[in-house]
Amino acid sequence: MADPCPHFHAIEDVSPSADGCEECLKTGSWWVHLRLCRICGHVGCCDQSPNRHATKHFHATAHPIIEGYDPPEGWGWCYVDEVDFDLRDRMTPHPRPIPRFV
Structure with missing residues (x-):
């Protein structure tokens, strides 16, 4: 399967x-x-x-790829190419419970 965008190869385990x-x-x-x-x-x-801190982070750093993190959603998004993609096989685990504010 082809990469969904040119930035897909930059994804790191973080x-x-x-x-x-x-x-x-x-x-x-x-x-x-x-x-x-x-x-x-x-x-x-x-x-x-x-x-909107995630988007502000992208504008400040030019880091193009985000993951839907809370709740774990299994998708990624490239800000530059405006494409989403499946990350279910590379989801980042939560090290501790996430506090809720809404």
């Missing part, structure tokens, strides 16, 4: 940077769902969250 959205935990904000950067492990909140 360790999550935090037990929730890294920036929201620092500021006391809340999130809807979490996204995990599959390049460096940054945990940020989704675009339905007030602060």
